[in-house]
Amino acid sequence: MKILVLISQVPDTTARIAFTADNTQYDGNGVTFIVNPYDEWYALVRALELKEAAGTGSVITITVGPADTEATIRKGLAIGADEAVRVDARPEDAYQVAAEVAAYAKDKGFDLVLAGKETIDHNGGQVGAMVAELLDLPYVPLASKLEVSGGTATVERDVPGGVEVLEVALPCVLGAAKGMAEQRIPNMRGIMAARTKPLHVVPATGQAALAATVRFELPPAKGAVKLIPAEEAGKLIELLHTEAKVI
């Protein structure tokens, strides 16, 4: 099994969200960056498990990003990836990222390409599907379980009202969601090994973005909560009906 895992760098889950003065860029000053949790905990760990179970194969991570993403990429190597690839470009939109990933992957013979279901900063959930289209492969978003046998992946995902079990022909691309694997904490050996594992920097092919995020804003501050005494709890229902008008 040769598996490609898409890794993106995002602000830490609990980081303060702030933007530059003109509100056009995320302000990463003083922020800790991490591997996007869906990429790390689910996609990468499941890829490693599949490789370990098969006893052969390789797991390669790919990141489209400038040099300052390398510390994050090394984290992926510390967890157990064999090699990492960094496409040297600043990500502008999902299409550009997908096109760079597809350009790299197209002639490398990957059996499986795993992405996270979305990133926790842009929340787009687009890149995996776009890579699949550009490589002419099947894609399943929101995959919460993955087994591989022969030329077929069996994938489960939550759908409204239940769980759908899908069979997908390999090679394919999946968007990994919670449930696919358990988080692995890198150990000292992994961290030491990561320093010497190959991190290939490849030049971008120069794909253009098609959509642009031109401005960010923070949501308006919430007003204070209206407290209702517990003894008169029924009053809440009344207020929801007469005041908030939501029931």
Place this chain on the structure above:
Amino acid sequence: MSTIVFIDTRGEKLPKAAQEAVTYASQLAGGPVTAVTFGDAQGLETLGANGASKVIVARNVKAVDGQQLTRLVCAVTEATGATTIVCVADATGKAVAPRVAARLKAGHVAGATGLPEGGRFRRNVFSGKARAFVEVGSPVRVVSLSPNSVPITSGGSPATVEEFGGDLGAARVTVKELRKAGAGIPLPEAERVVSGGRGMKGPENWGPIEELARELNAATACSRPVADDHWRPHHEHVGQTGVAIRPNLYIAIGISGAIQHLAGVNQSKVICVINKDPEAPFFKAADYGIVGDAFEVLPKLIDAAKKLNAER
């Protein structure tokens, strides 16, 4: 300027998200709207009420192979010369919209929350902690709509329904099994949600939550540890790693309001929090709050809801 709207119409009745998307498409660009769908759904002509003049349905496609569906959408786009393609940001739309965008070299707005203002689409980013405004630079654009973002309009005349006869190729994704987890209102499209957390102490205590939900015509949800401990099914887990929802009403009972939980629910229009700890962080995000024991408060809420329903 004609618009295509791709919708998943599987299920017993036409999903609310599909009707929202058709309404949205008819407001977005002006010009005729052609709805594109697949499967066995009946009553497709009623989408005319939401603004579709024609519905094209690929009857022989049953499952959710994004490649087949992308070919379908692109074929109709080409035939109609449409420059705007609307999808729903649900599991099916997420397999199709980005693919269509990549195939047509069209900019994609993922999860728009309303009509554009000054050519800019608003969407939520940083798990709902901020909003972004997106401009599409390409001649063709793909917009996927977050559920519960627009009120459904109705009133137009019935749409004509045509079957798609073209070749969509073989499916490489097939549905092997659908394990149903009970009926009820699907969480992503629910207008009201009653949710329980670890404060409910155990799965045996969910009766009152379900009863309140029934009285309010709401879906039920839960926090992550509740799903992780198998008190409730996984598809009910809301938050950053679970389902992100934006109902009109979210009632959180015995949930602390951790940042990762809030990430999936903070777009709700009205948030009510019931927690015995006055310092629970959820109160900061709430519109209404009750500091009290869930086991004492819930019966009072159920009684009041029953009374309200009886008066209506």
